[in-house]
Structure formats: structure tokens, C-alpha cells
Amino acid sequence: MSPSNIHVPTNCQTVTEILSRVGDKWSVQVVVQLGEGPKRFNEIRRLVSGISQRMLTLTLRGLERDGLVTRTVYPTIPPKVEYQLTGLGCSLLKTVRALGTWAIDNRDEILEARRRFDEGDDPKPHSNAA
Amino acid sequence: MSPSNIHVPTNCQTVTEILSRVGDKWSVQVVVQLGEGPKRFNEIRRLVSGISQRMLTLTLRGLERDGLVTRTVYPTIPPKVEYQLTGLGCSLLKTVRALGTWAIDNRDEILEARRRFDEGDDPKPHSNAA
DNA sequence: CCGTATCCGGAGGGATACTG
């Protein structure tokens, strides 16, 4: 990367903003599930097990608001609502998957570092220096 | 804790876990600053202006715990402490930059979608509101 | 200079009950 890449204020600001969207507890999981194809409300709810009805609603609203998913209502009885990733949503999914790959690749290393740190931060276990 | 298996949920589980690390309010900004080279505590604090002393400490601790940064103390007077990205931290930075690029590229589209949604999400202005 | 401890307001998010 160049030392003076694009102009400054847009950078941190925007990235942080997007990470807030994606970094919440549920958005990514919902997006990933929707990556498999369009899904109904309770279908998603089952797949992302652990999520509450309330949170699923809020998460979907947020994603819809940002143009990442579309919401289609079929006025049948009983009502049927389908959620689907937009093009924008798909492109986000790709990027997120890259992060996911990183996470999986480095999972063990992180867990190990974490364990060591919690043990008492002992970087030199072979030398018994108190 | 599951008694017998760790195989299935590795995907969502791990990704969510990493995003929690990276998706908090400050971690990314700190990592980005550290990407420019090793920095001292108050140096980072100035660069990531807006962060409180407390939050910087907590953020750095978290990153250190996960093996993303190292903390080096020089026992001088006054004390000097340097933080630096590890190899793991650098590789994360690269992935995060990709997400940052996505954010910048799609910033306008998201903001526009958001504005439309807040306006009243009105794709069919004529006829009775369905 | 670097960090910790305490106080405290507000957002996030779960459980539940109700509506169309």
C-alpha cells in the first residue's frame, strides 16, 4: 500500500461504519444463510439458531435498509415473506467470506495465543525465570 | 460446551468470533495505525483520536491476547511501551483492508439505499398504500 | 509516560405476549 493512499477522512470513518453494520452479532450469519438462496423468515430463524424473533426482524430491517437484501411479500394466507440478497449483498458476502477464510485458517493460532495469554503470559516456558 | 463435537459449527461460529474481535468500535482503527509501523501508547491515542485511555488499553489488551500485536516495555524513566503488529496481525490487516475497500467502493450505494429507505420506502407512490 | 479502578449512562439483545 502507498503511504498516502486515498484521502484520509473517508477511510477510517467509512470502514468503521461498515464494520458496525457487519460486525454486529447476527448480520453476517443471516447474510451467509441468504447466500444459499432466498429464504423465508422462519426458515432463516431455524438456520441461524440462537437468534430471537426480535433480533432477526431488526437484523433483516437493517440489511434491507442498507440495500443488502430485498423483502418480498406474497399476500397469501398464511402470509409468505421472502428475503433475498441483492447484488450489493452478494458482493459483501464475497468479501466477508474472505474474512471467514482468514478466521478459519488462523483459528488455532489465535486460540493458542489466547490460551497462553490467559495462562499468565509466559512467552519463555523453557526458562524457569520467576 | 458441547460434549462430543466441534466439527459442524466451525464456519459460522469462528467467523462470528473473529468479527466480534474486529467489529468492535476501535480494534480495526488501532490495527490500521499499527500497520504504519510500531507505535507507543500515547502516539496511538493521538492518531485514533476519539478513543479514551481506558478503551485503548482494553483494545490493545484484546489484540495482544489474540496474538495480533506484541507489547514491548522499555524499563526506562519515563517508561516507554511499544506496540507492534505480529505476522498474524499483518495478515489480518490485509483482509480488513479488503473489506475497507469494499466499504469505500459501495459507500454511496449504501448511503443512497439508506436514504431511500428512511424516506418511506416508496417504490409505488400512486394507488393506495399496500 | 503508562496504566488501573470506579462510577455511571445508554445501547444491545433475550423472553414473552399480543396482532393481522
Added chain:
DNA sequence: CAGTATCCCTCCGGATACGG
């Protein structure tokens, strides 16, 4: 089935003050 509203509790994170 899909969604809203309410209650409530936890944790995040800012301000401030103190210790090495």
C-alpha cells in the same frame, strides 16, 4: 406465518481520579 411492543438486564464505553 410474520411481525410489533414491552420488560429487563448485561455489557460497552466515556469521564474522572489515582498509582507505578
